[in-house]
Amino acid sequence: MYARFGGAEHKVESARGVISRAARESGDLRGKFLLAAGVTTAATLLRLAGPLVVRFGVDEGVTADDRGVVTWSAVAFFVLLSLQYVAGRAALRSVAGVGEQFLRRLRERVFRHMLSLDVGFFGRNKTGVLVSRMTSDVEALTKFVDEGAVQVITSVLMVTGVSVAMFIVDVRMALVILALLPFLLAASLVFRRYADRAYQRVREHIGQVLATVQEGISGVRVVQAYTQQTEQAEDFGQVNEKYYEANLAAARAISTYFPAVDLLRTTGLALILLVGGRRVLDGTLSFGSLFAFMLYLSWFFEPILNLSNVYNLMQAAIAALDKLFGLLDTETDVPAADDPSPMDSTEGRITMEAVRFGYDPAIPVIKRLDLEVAPGERVAVVGETGAGKSTVAKLAVRFHDPDDGRVKLDGVDLRCIDTDDLRQHIVLVPQEGFLFSGSLSDNLRYADPDLDDAALWEVCRQIGIADWVASLEDGIDTEVRERGSRLSSGERQLVALGRALVADPAVIVLDEATSNLDPEKEQAVEVALGTLLEGRTAIVIAHRLATADRADRVVVMADGEVVEVGPPSELVAAGGAYAELHRVWEASANGR
Ligand SMILES: Nc1ncnc2c1ncn2[C@@H]1O[C@H](COP(=O)(O)OP(=O)(O)OP(=O)(O)O)[C@@H](O)[C@H]1O
Ligand SMILES: [Mg+2]
Structure with missing residues (x-):
């Protein structure tokens, strides 16, 4: 009874298609977005420089028994982190700012377009589902814009940057860590496939939940007149149950994946201690480099975890954007005249x-x-x-x-x-x-x-x-x-x-x-x-x-x-x- 969605259904676009369309339609916001991405890159580069300062402090200070270098390295590290804080804040604000502007325009366009559609369209589509376009879909986009977008940029930069930095510090150690990569990729692929399905079901069911609530509330007089509160609530119960199950499946995917990645990270730490520690003893690796590797290791896994986290936000946002674009592409059944005859007054025949x-x-x-x-x-x-x-x-x-x-x-x-x-x-x-x-x-x-x-x-x-x-x-x-x-x-x-x-x-x-x-x-x-x-x-x-x-x-x-x-x-x-x-x-x- 609730399974059918109305005429707003359209061919689902690929993620790339949706993103490139968003880019095409953002007009003057593109420049602002590039600027925001630049600020984000600067913040990431500042962070990547941190472990290099630590290595310097350990090797030239601690190992070389130079207190001055230790102090100055600590100060430099702190200054670097402060700068990174400022840049990071600017990055978050500018990316979110551009995103929010994009969304404000989108909301206006969608609502305006929706009102211009023919009356039949509103008969074919449930009000609740249409409302969900403007609420839960828009919210998914807002969430991504506010929390996810910066993470995506930062995390991709971090993983690439850390990989490069690790090779600069020590090639053999870098290879040891990268040996974990296949396992990580495998885990991520399995997670993606499972989570994709789970989240798609979550998104489908939220529309139905909203539609049922909307219908129940606007029809409350009839519901009460026929004392159908229990039945109506049971109908809702069924929809709600499906929504619950979908969410549970998504939570299961998360609860398996994240501890698995954590396990890989600790394995990495053990490997560094094992291989790196022995090499320090052999004298083929400096103490400072070992330290730096420990830091890089967590910074290698952290963005991957972040990416998996925002991956869901991103999927939801892309799906939402796709639906909103679909709504924008819905044409009215009563199109405006191409070349309208002027009609200032009328006889009324x-x-x-x-x-x-x-x-x-x-x-x-x-x-x-x-x-x-x-x-x-x-x-x-x-x-x-x-x-x-x-x-x-x-x-x-x-x-x-x-x-x-x-x-x-x-x-x-x-x-x-x-x-x-x-x-x-x-x-x-x-x-x-x-x-x-x-x-x-x-x-x-x-x-x-x-x-x-x-x-x-x-x-x-x-x-x-x-x-x-x-x-x-x-x-x-x-x-x-x-x-x-x-x-x-x-x-x-x-x-x-x-x-x-x-x-x-x-x-x-x-x-x-x-x-x-x-x-x-x-x-x-x-x-x-x-x-x-x-x-x-x-x-x-x-x-x-x-x-x-x-x-x-x-x-x-x-x-x-x-x-x-x-x-x-x-x-x-x-x-x-x-x-x-x-x-x-x-x-x-x-x-x-
Ligand atoms: N939006 C709609 N979609 C599909 N069928 C419709 C729709 N609106 C009306 N119909 C069908 O079209 C037929 C004519 O409906 P209409 O509303 O014009 O009747 P009516 O003469 O105004 O009736 P009443 O006197 O009850 O108002 C009915 O069989 C109805 O079921
Ligand atoms: Mg009538």
């Missing part, structure tokens, strides 16, 4: 010509639709549930493009109209009016944030909510809370109508809410609708008789096709499908 559409093109939901709505005309679309009415509304505002046929505004195909112009001229008031957390005034001003207070109150008056708003303790500044949960559904509808009135479009497509209102609120909504639709072209998906009867024409849909069109009174008189609907409505709800 909507034409649907031989429209065929299916959410899955193989299963048409709208089989054929021909409809012309004249400027200023009000057309009601009625039909039983699932007939395709809301789909017509979505096609009229180009949330989807038809598979066949055309939807036109003033005779221009919607696909050829600039998106901003289109949204300005045609506004959809959806079945479930969504309010944003914020004040009433924020929600009403949504389409025109600069609207002044006087104009805003005028809108409230026209829509019939002025008295109600004035009676609220905080008036127009009342917080509606998330999704407008502070308001009743009738109040939410009225606010949604007010918001559309502020937008002042030529064409309104209104998907009437299905919820039943009390007669008083219903009257209020009816009046507000009258004001809103006055003088505009309107396609109203009607769920109530009152709305349908007030239209100039009624379109009756059944099973994705138009079965009747005409003025409501004529259709009632004709005794066809609409008359039948009328009869059912009147019988069931006294005409409500």
Whole structure:
């Protein structure tokens, strides 16, 4: 049930592909990154010089019985380490700084792009999974940028540098240590293969964990209404169990690998003592060199351990980046017009010509639709549930493009109209009016944030909510809370109508809410609708008789096709499908 990821799936790129794309897209940050890498190199070189100073202090000071050299070597060693601290700090800050800038831009780009995608995309993808792109994936990247990136650079430099330095100090001793390398490589390869799989599973399951939590929280009212808390928690338990197992497998890989590398390091120390100690006795190796080797040995293994540590961070970051790039590459199903016809004003004539559409093109939901709505005309679309009415509304505002046929505004195909112009001229008031957390005034001003207070109150008056708003303790500044949960559904509808009135479009497509209102609120909504639709072209998906009867024409849909069109009174008189609907409505709800 939770195994399927939505349409954001795409071909997984190789790590190199992802990294080179990141480099390509970082633009002016590339120079800054090179600078940061330079600082990091300097810090590493300072560190590598340390053991050489120690060797000098031991050989020319301790062995040569020169206290002055011992003191000065200690001081020099300390100064070197202090410098290394300063350089190391600068390296961390600059690399993290560049990385964070890159991430800030990336987050913005991804969110902007996500909002520009077609409505269908959000139906195909779980909100929780999309949210995980912006949270856990972004977090994986942040973690790598803050902790891992410098480590990768430093560790690679250290391993190379130490190897070279060891050969400079003593070739035979260096070869002894490098003899451990095959074992180290073998251990690392096994670890990588195992950890890769484990971490990939961790990443897959975190998306599902988030998706389940998100769904549970946003559906909490339904969950509680059906007392499904236990079942919902059990569902979560299953997802959580998988996540736990994946993490456990990853932890197992780590707990085997790291002690193994540690074992190799101690073996190395023993070898140095054995071989090096004997050579010191033979007089073929200086005391200082033995000391230096001891230091180099730990500095040889430390970065390898670090690399294995950040390897996971890096894998997670690359996978996250790959997913974010994949999201950026997702194209909208309703692409912007290449060469949009300018449309500053509109008559408001909507034409649907031989429209065929299916959410899955193989299963048409709208089989054929021909409809012309004249400027200023009000057309009601009625039909039983699932007939395709809301789909017509979505096609009229180009949330989807038809598979066949055309939807036109003033005779221009919607696909050829600039998106901003289109949204300005045609506004959809959806079945479930969504309010944003914020004040009433924020929600009403949504389409025109600069609207002044006087104009805003005028809108409230026209829509019939002025008295109600004035009676609220905080008036127009009342917080509606998330999704407008502070308001009743009738109040939410009225606010949604007010918001559309502020937008002042030529064409309104209104998907009437299905919820039943009390007669008083219903009257209020009816009046507000009258004001809103006055003088505009309107396609109203009607769920109530009152709305349908007030239209100039009624379109009756059944099973994705138009079965009747005409003025409501004529259709009632004709005794066809609409008359039948009328009869059912009147019988069931006294005409409500
Ligand atoms: N996003 C979607 N993806 C796939 N199928 C969908 C989607 N939305 C609707 N459908 C299907 O398309 C058909 C028409 O749905 P639509 O929402 O247009 O019905 P409706 O006439 O508005 O019904 P209601 O009166 O209940 O609002 C239904 O069979 C529905 O299951
Ligand atoms: Mg509907």
